[in-house]
Amino acid sequence: MRAVVTRVKNAAVDISGERVGEIGQGFLVLLGVSVTDTEKEADKIADRICGLRVFEDENGKMNLAPDKIGAALLIVSQFTLYADCSSRRPGFTRAAGGPVAEPLYERVMAQCRARGFRVEHGVFGADMQVSSVNDGPVTLILDTDSL
Numbered sequence: 001m002r003a004v005v006t007r008v009k010n011a012a013v014d015i016s017g018e019r020v021g022e023i024g025q026g027f028l029v030l031l032g033v034s035v036t037d038t039e040k041e042a043d044k045i046a047d048r049i050c051g052l053r054v055f056e057d058e059n060g061k062m063n064l065a066p067d068k069i070g071a072a073l074l075i076v077s078q079f080t081l082y083a084d085c086s087s088r089r090p091g092f093t094r095a096a097g098g099p100v101a102e103p104l105y106e107r108v109m110a111q112c113r114a115r116g117f118r119v120e121h122g123v124f125g126a127d128m129q130v131s132s133v134n135d136g137p138v139t140l141i142l143d144t145d146s147l
Contacts, residue, residue, distance in 0.1 A: 001041040001104070002081040003142040004030040007054055011074045011132035013122040020128075021120035026071035027052075028132045031108060032081025033101035034094050041144040042104045046111035048147055049073070054138050062138070066117070073112055076122040076130055077105050098125060 011028040013021045029049060055064040055071065066073070082095035096104070102124045109119045122128045 001034065001037045001045045001144045002032040003045055003049060005049060005052065005140045005142060006132060007135045007138035009133040009135045013074065013076055014129045015123055015126050021074055021122055023072035023074045023120050025069065026066060027073050029073060029075045030078035030081065031075055031105060032078050033096040033104045034082050035096045037096060037104055039107060042107040043111055044144050044147055045142055046108045048142055050112055050115045050117060052140065072118040072120065074120045075109055076128060077124045
């Protein structure tokens with residue numbers, strides 16, 4: 001499982017001009033699921049997202065986890081994180097299809113909610129427009145193969 005986690009001042013997702021998810025300070029998470037991922041990877045990546053200490057403390061150091069500052073999460077499914085770009089036209093055979101990916105995407109969000117986070121989200125498989133005001137910028141790439 002892969003996630004691109006961006007610390008944001010605010011972020012939103014719209015579908016056909018309608019706002020479906022929006023947060024203030026927190027993380028915009030683009031989440032990709034591979035064909036080999038299981039609940040184990042979903043739990044692992046949720047734990048890492050919720051525990052990333054990248055918010056500034058009283059000394060201006062990136063030292064605080066999102067729960068310490070009341071951060072929210074906007075989690076958007078992103079199958080293109082598993083693109084094979086060895087040719088000019090990306091292939092997506094490593095990206096899990098909906099029957100595998102959607103329940104794992106939902107599990108990540110449930111795990112984050114269980115830790116007390118407000119979680120907003122897009123619509124799985126929809127054509128979405130995502131906007132954000134990045135903070136820092138701080139953007140991290142997580143991959144359960146290397147966590």
